[in-house]
Amino acid sequence: MDMNEKPKVEEKVEEQKPQEVPEVEAPKLPDTKEGKLVAEVLEKAPYAEGNVRRERRVEFKVPADRIKEFLELASEKFEMLIQISVVDWLKEGEFELVYQLWSVSESVHAFVRTRIPRENAKMPTVMDIWPVAETYEREAHEFFGIIFEGNPRLGPFILEPREYEKHPFRKDFNMIGYVKTIYGEDFDRYDESKTNYVI
Amino acid sequence: MESVEKPKVRVVGEEKVKLKKSFVKPWMGIKYLFKKPVTLKIPFEQIEPAPKYRGFHTLNWKTCVGCNFCGQICPARAIEMTWIEVDGKMEKRPHPKVDYGRCTFCQFCVDVCPTGALDFTENYYLTTGGLEEDLELYDWVPIDPKKVKELNEKFRDYRFPVVKIEKLEDGTHIYHLRDGDKIEFKILGYGLRPPKKPTPAKPPAKPAKAPEKKEAAKPAEKKEEKPAEKAEEKAQAKPEEKKE
Numbered sequence A: 001m002d003m004n005e006k007p008k009v010e011e012k013v014e015e016q017k018p019q020e021v022p023e024v025e026a027p028k029l030p031d032t033k034e035g036k037l038v039a040e041v042l043e044k045a046p047y048a049e050g051n052v053r054r055e056r057r058v059e060f061k062v063p064a065d066r067i068k069e070f071l072e073l074a075s076e077k078f079e080m081l082i083q084i085s086v087v088d089w090l091k092e093g094e095f096e097l098v099y100q101l102w103s104v105s106e107s108v109h110a111f112v113r114t115r116i117p118r119e120n121a122k123m124p125t126v127m128d129i130w131p132v133a134e135t136y137e138r139e140a141h142e143f144f145g146i147i148f149e150g151n152p153r154l155g156p157f158i159l160e161p162r163e164y165e166k167h168p169f170r171k172d173f174n175m176i177g178y179v180k181t182i183y184g185e186d187f188d189r190y191d192e193s194k195t196n197y198v199i
Numbered sequence B: 001m002e003s004v005e006k007p008k009v010r011v012v013g014e015e016k017v018k019l020k021k022s023f024v025k026p027w028m029g030i031k032y033l034f035k036k037p038v039t040l041k042i043p044f045e046q047i048e049p050a051p052k053y054r055g056f057h058t059l060n061w062k063t064c065v066g067c068n069f070c071g072q073i074c075p076a077r078a079i080e081m082t083w084i085e086v087d088g089k090m091e092k093r094p095h096p097k098v099d100y101g102r103c104t105f106c107q108f109c110v111d112v113c114p115t116g117a118l119d120f121t122e123n124y125y126l127t128t129g130g131l132e133e134d135l136e137l138y139d140w141v142p143i144d145p146k147k148v149k150e151l152n153e154k155f156r157d158y159r160f161p162v163v164k165i166e167k168l169e170d171g172t173h174i175y176h177l178r179d180g181d182k183i184e185f186k187i188l189g190y191g192l193r194p195p196k197k198p199t200p201a202k203p204p205a206k207p208a209k210a211p212e213k214k215e216a217a218k219p220a221e222k223k224e225e226k227p228a229e230k231a232e233e234k235a236q237a238k239p240e241e242k243k244e
């Protein structure tokens, strides 16, 4: 089996309905500390969308070209970068980057979402705001192939050399196919083959 | 910043948690020299696993309807449906075969089983040598819970109830149980679709198992879909293969 072929599992690209509600420019932020916090950030960054998910959980949507600017601004309130997680929306041809920020002083967790096209995905690095971003960006680079411009250490990180540059977390990476190219068509010890996934 | 009220936090003063260094205190550990050590002398003492300790599976072959729910939920994909022939008569539905090389003992399969046919016991000991025939032990169709219980009451050491799985040329498997009993059956094939040449022994079995039939109806439908899907996937996969 060839590892480049399409994965067998049909991807379910689901529209994120709940987040799209505050499309109109007046999301009616609640009168809580989260609401005030979001209002404060949005005041300085009118290009972003923000809403409060629930207690201590807020969310921003930012266009990709202004993400650096926005994060710089947000880092006044959100001192910590917890993680950069990436979602691969195959049908829409986009990567969604979620910068997860934590505000130590307010105890609020923020998602900053942004979308970039899948081909030639490029992002500015945020290492100069949070030095820890170096590690998260290396991971996102290794598993999804996103290039973070300005990060000097984008190179082999976790994966073995033969896996490097294959970007295994992308949705079009065929896991079973790749495993079969390495371990042979059937890697079970017993008579039956358990390589066919039936879910 | 003023607009946002600060959460109220309580900070324990550093003077309360910081310890003073000492030369004497480490010697206080010596007091345990004269106490009874907390240990279990394993070959001479027994440890009783908790009731409902997640161990090996048991399967009631009479009530398993072959729905493959267990195979679908298994996170390790350790379950493969197996078509079995007992005493020259093929079972109407496939039964799960559990591979302990993969199984994580999460017992999701037990929770999902709609008829309660799949269950587990507290048995957890299984050690073998590295020979191929020894390793066959790790892949079995779980046996009847009554038998396992009986063995447990006899031996009380929570070992795997089978000591040897003998595999013959024609697919006959013989499970040699610990008390010398044997379970003999034939494995005809794997997967959800019945194997090619089912033995024509179905009619006599029907009237006896009338109530079970209804339950079996649904899984049967599912079964029709699944292989078809699989076949489709395969068909998709093949042409691309040839391109390369």
Ligand code: SF4
Pocket (backbone or CB within 6 Å): B059, B063, B064, B065, B066, B067, B068, B069, B070, B071, B094, B095, B096, B112, B113, B114, B115, B116, B117, B118
């Ligand atoms: S879920 Fe239960 S009834 Fe269904 S195949 Fe598995 S053991 Fe049999």
Ligand code: SF4
Pocket (backbone or CB within 6 Å): B070, B073, B074, B075, B076, B077, B078, B079, B098, B102, B103, B104, B105, B106, B107, B108, B109, B110
């Ligand atoms: S216990 Fe868990 S891992 Fe083991 S066969 Fe059942 S579902 Fe699979």
